[in-house]
Amino acid sequence: MDTVRWKSGDEFRLLDLVARFRFKTVSSLSFQLGKLVDRTAQLPEIAGTDWEALGGSTSVFQILGWLDAHHPCDGFHHLHLRIGPPNRYVSWGSIRDIVPHVREVLGLPADVSYCVELAGLSRQVRTEEPQTEFGSVERVNTTTGVEG
Numbered sequence: 001m002d003t004v005r006w007k008s009g010d011e012f013r014l015l016d017l018v019a020r021f022r023f024k025t026v027s028s029l030s031f032q033l034g035k036l037v038d039r040t041a042q043l044p045e046i047a048g049t050d051w052e053a054l055g056g057s058t059s060v061f062q063i064l065g066w067l068d069a070h071h072p073c074d075g076f077h078h079l080h081l082r083i084g085p086p087n088r089y090v091s092w093g094s095i096r097d098i099v100p101h102v103r104e105v106l107g108l109p110a111d112v113s114y115c116v117e118l119a120g121l122s123r124q125v126r127t128e129e130p131q132t133e134f135g136s137v138e139r140v141n142t143t144t145g146v147e148g
Contacts (some may be wrong), residue, residue, distance in 0.1 A: 001028065001029070001068070001071040001072070001079075001107065001108060002107060003024045003025070003026060003027070003028070003029055004108075006021050006024055006029055007021065008021065008121050009021070009078050011031075012105045014033065014067070014098065014101065014102070015036060015089060015094060015097060015098070016035075017033045017035060017065075017085070017089075018033070018034060018035060018036065018061075019031040019032070019033055019067055020032045020034065020061065021073055022035075023074060026117075027070060027071060027072060027073070028068060028069065028070045029068070029069045029073075029106070030066065030067070030068050030069075031067045031069075032061075032063045032065075032066055033063070033064055033065040033066055033067055033069075033083075033084075033085055034061050034064045034065075035060050035061070035064065036059055036060070036061050036062075036064040037059060037060060037061075037062045037123055038059040041130040043113075049107060052117065059141060064085065064086050065083070065084045065085040065086060065089075065120075066083070066084045067081065067082070067083045067084075067102075068080075068081070068082045068083075069081055069102060070082075071106070071108060071112070076130075076132055077113045077114055077115040077128055077129075077132075078112055078114070079103070079108060079112050079113065079114040079115070080114070080115050080116075080117075081098070081099070081102060081114065081115070081116045081117070082110050082117050082119075083098070083116070083117065083118045083119070084119055084120070085118065085120060087120035087121055087122055087123045088120075089118070089120070090118050090119065090120040090123040090124065090125055091118075091125065092125060092127075094118060094126060095116055097128055098116070098118075099114060099129075113128075113129060113130060114120065114128065115127075116128070134141055
């Protein structure tokens with residue numbers, strides 16, 4: 001993973017959020033996850049925002065979570081993604097969409113082995129490829145494939 005190319009202000013789309021570059025090391029990148037919101041936004045995370053305290057701004061980047069990417073890592077999984085989004089993004093479907101997109105944005109091969117931890121305030125899912133163990137904190141109906 002080329003961390004040198006990442007600079008202040010760099011960002012990319014992730015689900016319906018924006019991942020905004022925050023800091024890096026030789027083998028890690030950290031991003032803030034959020035949305036550019038205005039006074040009319042109906043996000044639960046910004047309910048009650050005092051817009052006047054923000055200097056009368058018409059829009060702000062509302063930080064809703066974070067994403068850390070580590071590569072290359074020692075061990076079986078060379079890419080580790082640790083993501084802390086709002087609970088509504090913590091699902092198997094989110095992981096399915098996040099992993100290939102982040103690999104592409106970071107310039108990693110599609111077959112790089114990975115471990116992903118997606119943890120909100122009260123929900124968490126984790127997966128890895130290839131699998132070395134199985135564990136789940138989400139209940140999934142094996143007949144329908146629906147969470148809950």
